[in-house]
Amino acid sequence: MRVFLAIEFPDDIKEYLDQVQQVVKKKSVKGNFTNKKNFHLTLRFIGETRIDELDKLKEAINKISLHQSYFQLSFSKLGQFTKGNKRIIWVGIKHNEILNQLYILLERALDEQGYPREENSFVPHITLGRQVVLAEKLDKINEKIHIDKMVIPVRKISIMESTRLNGELTYIPLYSKSLIFQ
Template identity: 45%
Template sequence: MRVFFAIELEEEIKDYLFSMQQKLRKICNGGNFTHKDNFHLTLRFMGEQSEEQLLSLKNALTAAASEAQSFELRLWGLGAFNKGSKKIIWTGLEKSKELQGLYQSLETALEQEGYPREERSYSPHITLARETRLESGFLETGIIPVERLSVRVASISLMESARVNNRLCYQAVHKEAFRF
């Protein structure tokens, strides 16, 4: 089973991101746009895991969630990662000590379950589109402003990534709520 840890988003945020995405579609040369139901904030991608490994991942999720309290994040702007001649377009989130703390708690819990720590630094973002082509300087123009909407974080989920009827779908296989 192909899995990752994520923060699921409320419908209002997904609706807003979808409206931003529609503006992007008009100015992008092609691309693979994230389905509205799949918008999320990845904490850590784990890849293919066995049933036995899933139990370890659930244990890590429970440990990380037990230390967390609900908090708020804010959207902050558009950005892109280069992937060859194409881009992955995303919206970022303001820096948050609570999010960084949650990420570190998850990393520690995964390490205790026998998984190595992530080598890359954590760069929180919500992917809007992959494999797009944009004119140089597009992101600097601010042509698509991003409202600094509040994103409520009250739980963490272990998500499965699977193809259903030829469409990529993300489904929570385990979820833990935070203290309030």
């Protein structure tokens, strides 16, 4: 199975991201856009994993959740990753020291479980679309879209499976661990 560790969003946040995505779609020639129900914040992509390895992932998130209380995030602006002429368009997360510390603790916990540390730097974002061809420059689109600074509650960390159901990419939570409430 193909898995990743993530922060899941409540429905109102997914609805908002869908509204932003609709504007981006209108400003795009084409793209492979994320299904609204799949919006999330990836903390760490793991990849192909055997079912018996899930216990190591559970142990890692259980360990960090013991020391991490609920916190909140907010959106920043639209951004992109480019590879050649292919673009991933995303909504960024405003700098958040608690999220950065959570990521560092997660990396340590995963390293202790035998997962090598991530080589790329952590750029927290929510993917709106892949292989997007924009009709105009992203700077121009950013000028037209006001990204709301709404509060995004972070209450748990989840192990998610990426699979296809009836031909549709679907993310299924396999295990979630609540953060402590203070």
